[in-house]
Amino acid sequence: MAVNICFINTITGVEKMFNSLCSELISQDFTTSHISDETIIKSILKHGGLTKYAARRICTHAAAAEESGADIIQFTCSSVTPVIESASSLIDRPILSVDGPMALEAVSGYGRIGVTATNPGTLRPSTDLLINTAEKLGKKVNITPQLCEGAYAALFSGDAETHDRIVLENLKKLSESCDVIVLAQASMSRVADLIPEEERKIPVLSSPRPAITELANRIVK
Numbered sequence: 001m002a003v004n005i006c007f008i009n010t011i012t013g014v015e016k017m018f019n020s021l022c023s024e025l026i027s028q029d030f031t032t033s034h035i036s037d038e039t040i041i042k043s044i045l046k047h048g049g050l051t052k053y054a055a056r057r058i059c060t061h062a063a064a065a066e067e068s069g070a071d072i073i074q075f076t077c078s079s080v081t082p083v084i085e086s087a088s089s090l091i092d093r094p095i096l097s098v099d100g101p102m103a104l105e106a107v108s109g110y111g112r113i114g115v116t117a118t119n120p121g122t123l124r125p126s127t128d129l130l131i132n133t134a135e136k137l138g139k140k141v142n143i144t145p146q147l148c149e150g151a152y153a154a155l156f157s158g159d160a161e162t163h164d165r166i167v168l169e170n171l172k173k174l175s176e177s178c179d180v181i182v183l184a185q186a187s188m189s190r191v192a193d194l195i196p197e198e199e200r201k202i203p204v205l206s207s208p209r210p211a212i213t214e215l216a217n218r219i220v221k
Helices: 015-025 038-047 051-069 079-089 100-109 120-137 150-158 160-174 188-193 208-220
Strands: 003-009 030-036 073-076 112-117 143-145 179-182
Touching: 003 051, 003 160, 015 030, 015 188, 030 051, 038 051, 038 079, 051 079, 073 079, 079 120, 079 179, 100 112, 100 120, 100 179, 100 208, 112 120, 112 160, 120 143, 143 160, 143 179, 150 160, 160 188, 179 188, 188 208
Parallel strands: 003 030, 003 073, 112 143, 112 179
Antiparallel strands: none
């Protein structure tokens, strides 16, 4: 029987990327569905972090995914990771964060970690996750958080060119002082792919591939 995977997104447009990664990395039979709710990220942006409204929506969507027959639920936004524990207490299906596997890879392999985001509501939870992961592993790391000022507003206004330019400038800046760069948002991975291989001074980690690799491992178990 096919495994039913439900993705919960806070922006539209990432569905194709995650479906493609599933096709590449999951060997079992599976089906995918998506719940995309941009009101969550807009609330987070407006208030500078998670709100009660956003938390309620996240939990409501997780319950709806279970009701619709999902066997496993994958969140795709780092901003909602702090609410996953609460959502998990309300349903009987596994819920996976998008950034946990990436954080583990970064902390396990590198000492100076740059973390960058375009959404200010994502930068803090992503930084906190790296700090908490390091503490659990007993690792000493130096984390440099950096916000790509103006990039998110440009993207929402339809100016992808300005968004990409700002992100690339920030990636180049972080590469001068860090051993690895962590992208706090899955949507930023497209921009990182624009950097020619010969110009990449340090690794740039993005959450989608490690997340779906972990998802595939969980399905096998």
